[in-house]
Amino acid sequence: MGFKAVIFDLDGVITDTAHYHYLAWKRLADAIGMPFDLAFNERLKGIDRMGSLELILGAAAATTTPERKLALADSKNTYYRQLIADMSAADLLPGAVAALEAVRGAGLGIGLASVSKNAVEVLARLGIAERFDVVVDAARIARGKPDPEIFLTAAHSLGVAPADCLGVEDAVAGVSAIKRAGMVALGVGLPEVLTEADLVISGLDRFDLASLQALSPQAAI
Ligand code: BG6
Numbered sequence: 001m002g003f004k005a006v007i008f009d010l011d012g013v014i015t016d017t018a019h020y021h022y023l024a025w026k027r028l029a030d031a032i033g034m035p036f037d038l039a040f041n042e043r044l045k046g047i048d049r050m051g052s053l054e055l056i057l058g059a060a061a062a063t064t065t066p067e068r069k070l071a072l073a074d075s076k077n078t079y080y081r082q083l084i085a086d087m088s089a090a091d092l093l094p095g096a097v098a099a100l101e102a103v104r105g106a107g108l109g110i111g112l113a114s115v116s117k118n119a120v121e122v123l124a125r126l127g128i129a130e131r132f133d134v135v136v137d138a139a140r141i142a143r144g145k146p147d148p149e150i151f152l153t154a155a156h157s158l159g160v161a162p163a164d165c166l167g168v169e170d171a172v173a174g175v176s177a178i179k180r181a182g183m184v185a186l187g188v189g190l191p192e193v194l195t196e197a198d199l200v201i202s203g204l205d206r207f208d209l210a211s212l213q214a215l216s217p218q219a220a221i
């Protein structure tokens with residue numbers, strides 16, 4: 001007995017679009033004279049577009065009109081879409097396809113949980129859309145990470161109890177969402193950043209399904 005499904009985040013786990021999000025926000029922040037660096041960007045990972053803009057604006061958010069916020073968010077998305085325009089399977093991170101094949105080969109369900117409105121397009125550009133049994137993106141949820149809704153929706157669509165799911169995330173907010181969903185969290189990144197994760201690996205090239213199965217609550221029974 002072990003996990004029955006694995007639910008992957010997209011940006012920063014399967015492909016390095018987390019860096020493209022950073023570059024696009026940096027370009028916007030520079031244009032409007034707001035401070036922005038890699039350390040601040042860590043707080044934006046996994047946070048939806050408007051939520052990220054609010055964090056960048058900080059105190060200025062209260063005096064910025066909704067119309068202006070929409071225009072700023074659109075600008076960032078235009079920059080971001082320029083960066084993803086030439087993406088292909090070559091942009092899959094090391095170990096991503098092998099991890100998906102290992103999960104499939106073991107007969108487990110495969111879900112994607114991304115709050116990005118560009119997730120479907122990025123999946124298509126990477127050529128991996130058909131590898132997922134279930135894709136939950138911004139269009140299917142009301143609340144972004146760290147709310148557990150996106151992971152719970154993915155588990156429900158897969159027909160698997162949350163406790164039987166392994167969630168895989170590079171974002172602090174994403175790991176928090178997985179834990180709030182009652183799942184085991186595999187962090188991708190640095191242990192000192194992803195402190196809430198049950199285990200942290202540096203990348204999917206370190207994804208070893210056989211040893212990860214030991215993290216399943218079922219494995220202890
Ligand atoms: C998440 C990223 O996957 O998607 C965030 O980690 C991003 O950085 C969010 O803000 C929303 O993406 P988009 O493409 O809808 O602006």
Ligand code: MG
Nearest residue numbers: 009011012170
């Ligand atoms: Mg991510």
